[in-house]
Amino acid sequence: MDLALSPTDENFRAEVRRFLDEKLTSDLREAGKRTGGVLTDPPATAKWHKALFEKGWIAPAWPKEYGGPGWTEMQRYIFASECMTAHAPILANFGTRMCGPVLMKFGSPEQKAFYLPRILAGDDYWCQGYSEPGSGSDLASLQMKAVRDGDHYVLNGTKIWTTHAHFANRMFCLVRTAQGTKPQEGITFLLLETKTPGFEVRPIITMAGDHEVNQCFFDNVRVPVANRVGEEGQGWTIAKYLLEFERGNAYAAALQAKFKAVKQAAAIERHDGAALAADEQFARKLVEMDIELQGLMMTEHRVMSQLAQGQNPGPASSLLKARGTEMSQRLTELGIEALAFYIAPFEPEARKQGANVKPVTPDHGLVFMPQYLNTRAATIYGGSSEVQRNIMSKLILGF
Ligand SMILES: Cc1cc2nc3c(=O)[nH]c(=O)nc-3n(C[C@H](O)[C@H](O)[C@H](O)COP(=O)(O)OP(=O)(O)OC[C@H]3O[C@@H](n4cnc5c(N)ncnc54)[C@H](O)[C@@H]3O)c2cc1C
Structure with missing residues (x-):
């Protein structure tokens, strides 16, 4: 398989890299790295959303008529990969990748005119x-009741x-407006403001200490009927449509960035008086991971090429989700092994943006433990x- 980019895509990648060099300031890279x-x-x-919005790149998958850049599948993949490699902050995609496409397909003209520009602008x-x-x-x-x-x-x-939810001013949600003969019936898709009386958010703190x-x-949260997307009872169809957009397909670049961090740590950390990277057993694990990453990247490219030809990825998107996330877990386990006893300090405060606490954990592995836990x-x-x-x-075996 020829993985070389076409000259047009090479030029596009160079343009993305120039943009990232210019706009991805050190504080933004730091926030991305410490995630x-x-x-x-x-x-x-x-801040990062604004920079992308001003450039017209905030919603890579949106059609031009709604303010998207009109990129090909390959350009979107290149953009996502370059952002991850450069440690750009990881943006929430609930507006651009989920609610936006749903509104384009099922929203009323008024809903499109009101919400879509606000999603792009980050309003x-x-x-x-x-869930x-x-x-x-x-x-x-699902059982959450909505009574007319x-x-x-x-x-x-x-x-x-x-x-x-604690940052959000709006939520899109699925509610039950009727009991159908099948559970998929009687579900409705609503948009609401989180400041509506009766709505309360309670934090769940993860084992990594993150909120x-x-x-x-x-x-008794009152939501105007005008905030319903589609018809009453059409929620399941809309929910399934939205899920098509939820799963990403650019895992390899994110994993490569994490892998690079683990290799750097292994070059610094010592084992039996020498760099850990020189330890035969650890070096073997790194090589195995490298090979698997190449395989994942090739699969992603293959899927990209299918999508570019207008084909449906079929079971491949499930394969990438399962493989990408499971490899991500194993990669974080290597990070933990590299860092040894430095994983012990529990210091979520030190990772906060603008923190002035000097962490005990060395900088090259500050996020290894939280990433391990969160992954x-x-x-x-x-x-x-x-x-x-x-x-x-x-899809493959038929059962
Ligand atoms: C960090 C995090 C963020 C999330 N963010 C959101 C969010 O923003 N909004 C939102 O709505 N939801 C969110 N979710 C919820 C997420 O979508 C659900 O956790 C997920 O769908 C699994 O559901 P569950 O937790 O009820 O587990 P369950 O569905 O109860 O699953 C429990 C176990 O049973 C297995 N299992 C279930 N069904 C089957 C089956 N048919 N065959 C084989 N095994 C099965 C599962 O794989 C799992 O191992 C988030 C979850 C997490 C952990």
């Missing part, structure tokens, strides 16, 4: 209210694992590995 969880926290993300910070206690993989079993009362729906119930996810409670969730969110394997077996 222990899935997303970087504001305010670094707000709104969205969160995703899908409930007891309804994750089996999402169609005049021009409003009245919401009661709870959503859980809501990433960045990334929350549980949200709804006590345990990667095989659960966005569709667990088991569920991905179910999808693959159904």
Whole structure:
């Protein structure tokens, strides 16, 4: 397989690199590097969002008519990969990659005119209210009630694992407006403001000490019927459409950046008087990881080329999700091994943007432990590995 970029794509990559060199200031790179969880926290993300918005690059997958850059699949992949390699802050994609495409397809003209420009400009910070206690993989079993009362729906119930709900001013959510004969029936897609009376966010602190996810409670929260996307009961169709956009496909670049950090740490850390990287057993693990990363990258390129020809990736997106996240976990385990006893200090404060606390852990491994802990969730969110394997077996083996 020829992995060389076309001259047009080479030029595009050079343009992206020039932009990153100029706009990705050292504070932004630092915030990206110190991200222990899935997303970087504001305010670094707000600054980075603005820079991308001004350049017209904030929503790589949006069509030009809605303010997207009109890139090809390959250009989007190159852009995502270059951002990860350069340690750009990791932006929440609930607006650009989830709610935006849903509104383009199912939103009313008024909803499109109001929300889409605000998503591009970063005026709104969205969160995703899908999961409930007891309804994750089996999402169609969700129970949060929305009862019609005049021009409003009245919401009661709870959503859980809501990433960045504490930063969000808006949520898109799935609610139950009726009990159908099948659980997929009677689900409706709503947009709401998090400042609405009766809406409460309670933090869930991860074992890495980060506040990334929350549980949200709804006590008679009134949402205008005008905030419904699509028809009442069409929520499941919309939810499935949205999930197509949720999964990323540029894992290799993010993993390469992490791998580079582990190799750097192994060159510094000592084992039996020599650099850890020279230890035969550790060196073997690094080489094995390198080979697997090359394999993942080639698979990503193959999928890119299928998408570029208008083909559906089929089971490949499940394969990339399962493989990418499982490799990410193993990579963080190598980081832990490299850092040895330096993994012990628990110092989430030292990783905060603008922190003036001198960490005990050396800089080259400051995020290894939080990344190790946070990455345990990667095989659960966005569709667990088991569920991905179910999808693959159904599509490939037919059962
Ligand atoms: C860090 C993090 C962030 C998240 N952010 C959000 C968010 O912003 N918004 C949101 O709505 N949700 C969010 N989620 C929730 C996420 O989507 C769910 O955790 C996920 O869908 C799994 O659901 P669950 O936790 O209920 O586990 P369950 O579905 O109960 O699964 C438990 C175990 O059973 C396995 N299992 C379940 N069904 C099957 C099956 N059919 N076959 C084989 N094995 C199966 C699973 O693989 C898993 O190992 C987040 C989760 C995490 C961990």
